[in-house]
Amino acid sequence: MQQRVYNFNPGPATLPLPVLEQVQRELLNYKDKGMSVMEISHRSKDFEEIIFEAESLVKELLGLGEDYQVLFLQGGASLQFAMVPLNFLSEGTIADYILTGHFAEKAYKEAAKIGKANIAASSKDTNYDRIVNMDEIRLSCSPAYVHITSNNTVYGTQWKVFPDFGDIPLVADMSSDIMSRPFDVSKFDLIYAGAQKNLGPAGVTLVIIRKNMLEKVPENMPSMLRYDVLAEKRSLYNTPPCFNIYVVNLVLKWVKENGGLEAMKERNEEKASHIYEAIDNSGGFYKGHAQKEYRSVMNVTFRLPNEDLEKLFVKEAAENGLVGLKGHRSVGGIRASIYNAMSKEGCLALAEFMNDFVKKHG
Numbered sequence: 001m002q003q004r005v006y007n008f009n010p011g012p013a014t015l016p017l018p019v020l021e022q023v024q025r026e027l028l029n030y031k032d033k034g035m036s037v038m039e040i041s042h043r044s045k046d047f048e049e050i051i052f053e054a055e056s057l058v059k060e061l062l063g064l065g066e067d068y069q070v071l072f073l074q075g076g077a078s079l080q081f082a083m084v085p086l087n088f089l090s091e092g093t094i095a096d097y098i099l100t101g102h103f104a105e106k107a108y109k110e111a112a113k114i115g116k117a118n119i120a121a122s123s124k125d126t127n128y129d130r131i132v133n134m135d136e137i138r139l140s141c142s143p144a145y146v147h148i149t150s151n152n153t154v155y156g157t158q159w160k161v162f163p164d165f166g167d168i169p170l171v172a173d174m175s176s177d178i179m180s181r182p183f184d185v186s187k188f189d190l191i192y193a194g195a196q197k198n199l200g201p202a203g204v205t206l207v208i209i210r211k212n213m214l215e216k217v218p219e220n221m222p223s224m225l226r227y228d229v230l231a232e233k234r235s236l237y238n239t240p241p242c243f244n245i246y247v248v249n250l251v252l253k254w255v256k257e258n259g260g261l262e263a264m265k266e267r268n269e270e271k272a273s274h275i276y277e278a279i280d281n282s283g284g285f286y287k288g289h290a291q292k293e294y295r296s297v298m299n300v301t302f303r304l305p306n307e308d309l310e311k312l313f314v315k316e317a318a319e320n321g322l323v324g325l326k327g328h329r330s331v332g333g334i335r336a337s338i339y340n341a342m343s344k345e346g347c348l349a350l351a352e353f354m355n356d357f358v359k360k361h362g
């Protein structure tokens with residue numbers, strides 16, 4: 001078998017090797033049951049153990065109190081773009097969206113189809129190279145909620161300090177930086193994250209919801225779209241994505257064994273600093289997309305002097321075992337996604353490759 005590469009893909013993304021190895025060991029015969037996790041009943045004790053352990057690890061790692069419910073749903077973060085307004089943007093109310101990137105825009109557009117949505121602030125005018133300032137935010141009169149995107153996967157920017165709007169419910173898409181750093185969860189009323197960046201395989205979405213939000217869900221909606229129904233059944237209203245939840249549980253255990261969110265933050269900041277240093281010390285050869293104070297610790301985005309060099313960079317990097325570096329079409333250039341599971345060695349290897357590439361082509 002070819003050696004494993006350093007995988008900088010934005011999502012689905014690299015997973016911790018010890019997790020993959022455990023999945024492999026347990027694949028044919030989970031806990032002496034003579035079958036795999038894919039084959040056991042979602043109503044069995046064995047699966048309940050898995051899903052409830054994952055639930056309690058999310059609570060433990062984030063320091064969630066009893067006033068929050070943890071859910072494992074399907075449909076990706078993209079279904080949450082619609083579910084949030086379907087559940088909370090009722091007739092006669094308005095929701096405020098802060099646009100800081102590609103997925104924030106998508107979330108806003110879905111809400112605008114369902115009800116009244118307002119753009120409370122946007123950094124589109126500078127091609128989303130920054131997070132908006134607090135004094136730019138123009139909220140509506142008592143909005144149903146405010147929606148933010150904690151880390152902008154495509155543009156490589158990240159909220160460093162979360163906003164606080166008092167009693168107005170705060171909703172956040174944390175798909176690309178959940179579990180990468182500690183933060184004050186009590187500021188948020190709903191958090192969602194597709195698993196395929198920081199949590200596990202695609203196909204399961206983590207939702208954390210404050211229980212008092214569940215009372216606001218309208219009656220006239222399909223059960224599968226209702227947070228209150230899904231919460232009442234503890235994510236077991238229908239057959240959940242069992243295998244994916246099993247892998248998420250292993251990833252959460254890995255996060256815990258590796259020191260939890262404080263340790264993740266420290267490690268992630270160091271990892272990112274090596275790549276940002278290579279950008280900043282390149283004499284202008286590499287140009288970072290994000291303004292420095294908003295630089296993401298999860299997605300590092302930069303351009304080279306021209307597109308031919310960018311293509312060559314991606315090609316030569318791949319030949320050196322560094323894959324998945326092509327940027328999103330709306331930014332172009334290069335994007336290195338360095339979620340929790342990317343090792344420091346991977347980031348150092350990329351930084352070294354970048355330095356060599358400047359020497360050769362700069």
Ligand SMILES: *Cc1c(COP(=O)(O)O)cnc(C)c1O
Pocket residue numbers: 011075076077078079103149151152153173174175176194195197
């Ligand atoms: C990847 C991503 C999404 C889309 O997630 P899906 O699970 O594919 O729907 C949404 N928001 C952010 C911030 C992302 O990084």
